[in-house]
Amino acid sequence: MRYETPEPDVTRRYRAPGRVNLIGEHTDYNDGFVMPVAIDRYTTVEARPRADRRVLVRSDGYDRPADIDLADPGAPAGAWSDYVRGVVAVLQRSGQSLRGADLAITSDVPAGAGLSSSAALEVAAGYALLHLTGRPIDLTALALACQEAEHEYAGTRCGLMDQFIACHGRAGHAVLLDTRTLDALWLPLPPGVQVIVCNTMTRHALASDGYNERRADCEAAVRALAVRLPRIRALRDVSFADLEANRDVLPDQVYRRCRHVVTENARTLSAADALRDGDIARVGVLMGASHASLRDDYEVSTPELDALVDVATEMEATIGARMTGGGFGGCTVNLVRADAVESFAAHVRVRYHAHTGRMPEIYTCAAADGVREDVPEGEQL
Numbered sequence: 001m002r003y004e005t006p007e008p009d010v011t012r013r014y015r016a017p018g019r020v021n022l023i024g025e026h027t028d029y030n031d032g033f034v035m036p037v038a039i040d041r042y043t044t045v046e047a048r049p050r051a052d053r054r055v056l057v058r059s060d061g062y063d064r065p066a067d068i069d070l071a072d073p074g075a076p077a078g079a080w081s082d083y084v085r086g087v088v089a090v091l092q093r094s095g096q097s098l099r100g101a102d103l104a105i106t107s108d109v110p111a112g113a114g115l116s117s118s119a120a121l122e123v124a125a126g127y128a129l130l131h132l133t134g135r136p137i138d139l140t141a142l143a144l145a146c147q148e149a150e151h152e153y154a155g156t157r158c159g160l161m162d163q164f165i166a167c168h169g170r171a172g173h174a175v176l177l178d179t180r181t182l183d184a185l186w187l188p189l190p191p192g193v194q195v196i197v198c199n200t201m202t203r204h205a206l207a208s209d210g211y212n213e214r215r216a217d218c219e220a221a222v223r224a225l226a227v228r229l230p231r232i233r234a235l236r237d238v239s240f241a242d243l244e245a246n247r248d249v250l251p252d253q254v255y256r257r258c259r260h261v262v263t264e265n266a267r268t269l270s271a272a273d274a275l276r277d278g279d280i281a282r283v284g285v286l287m288g289a290s291h292a293s294l295r296d297d298y299e300v301s302t303p304e305l306d307a308l309v310d311v312a313t314e315m316e317a318t319i320g321a322r323m324t325g326g327g328f329g330g331c332t333v334n335l336v337r338a339d340a341v342e343s344f345a346a347h348v349r350v351r352y353h354a355h356t357g358r359m360p361e362i363y364t365c366a367a368a369d370g371v372r373e374d375v376p377e378g379e380q381l
């Protein structure tokens with residue numbers, strides 16, 4: 001890795017991946033376990049240092065460029081560039097002194113599809129700005145700063161999963177992350193299994209409200225349960241037996257939210273064991289149970305997501321299928337036998353269209369590395 005301060009007239013490229021989560025959904029803001037994979041779709045930042053203290057950001061996906069003053073990054077402006085503005089503000093507040101730069105952004109992570117295009121943008125921009133200072137980069141600190149930016153500048157009280165995997169993804173691997181301790185275990189994906197993401201092509205406008213409501217329900221549940229279980233700090237600390245024994249302190253809907261989180265944590269740990277043991281069929285069964293729990297107890301699925309999971313499950317070559325990410329639209333993640341990718345895609349297209357009248361987009365994904373400088377081939381050290 002190169003850490004010298006770049007010359008002012010040199011343009012460098014950086015890229016951060018989108019992600020798909022294999023299992024462990026809506027657990028990260030409950031101090032629980034997640035198992036994401038970075039995918040080979042990237043947000044790329046071309047960065048060129050400036051002599052002044054401004055960061056000028058433009059994106060090929062959006063019209064309005066943004067002009068961020070490093071001395072005063074300002075409040076969110078209701079624009080796509082708030083993600084970059086937020087990262088600049090949080091990094092500077094944490095004591096990182098940044099340099100002015102022109103940033104040109106391109107991305108092939110579909111926006112608003114639940115594949116963490118926002119985390120990819122935050123992490124790519126943050127990494128670029130830090131790299132231009134010439135100082136070493138602490139990737140976990142970068143992930144935490146990007147999460148804080150998302151809370152403050154996008155208003156989504158997300159967990160750490162998306163920013164962490166955009167920083168720490170590894171080719172060919174899923175990551176089991178303990179979101180309390182930040183201990184991570186990179187688990188190789190088995191050969192012969194393909195990760196396929198299917199996009200419902202729907203997204204609910206109020207998804208971020210629904211997300212924040214779920215988080216608030218979980219926090220209210222912890223306060224109610226803590227009267228009887230004083231040692232708990234988060235739903236992570238609640239066992240299924242504890243939850244059942246204290247069900248009477250929770251309204252039914254909140255109880256079901258908790259049941260999802262408590263059982264999802266257990267499923268995620270079981271899936272990690274199964275992956276390690278080479279029992280991919282068991283991973284698939286756990287993914288199916290995860291989807292049912294998100295649909296029935298957590299109520300973040302939609303008819304389109306359910307249809308995509310149902311039609312994928314009709315295929316014998318499908319090992320596991322579930323919604324992925326925050327929900328309220330977006331994508332499903334599927335583990336499919338690698339020799340059946342074409343027939344899977346053809347089947348899902350026809351059957352999903354027949355059910356919903358919509359055409360899905362289907363992305364065959366490789367598990368990718370996290371953020372890095374993108375050195376053109378031939379110039380690599």
Ligand code: GLA
Pocket residue numbers: 024025026027028029158159160161162325326327
């Ligand atoms: C979004 C959030 C993540 C996580 C998932 C649900 O992607 O950004 O932190 O909570 O939803 O698992």
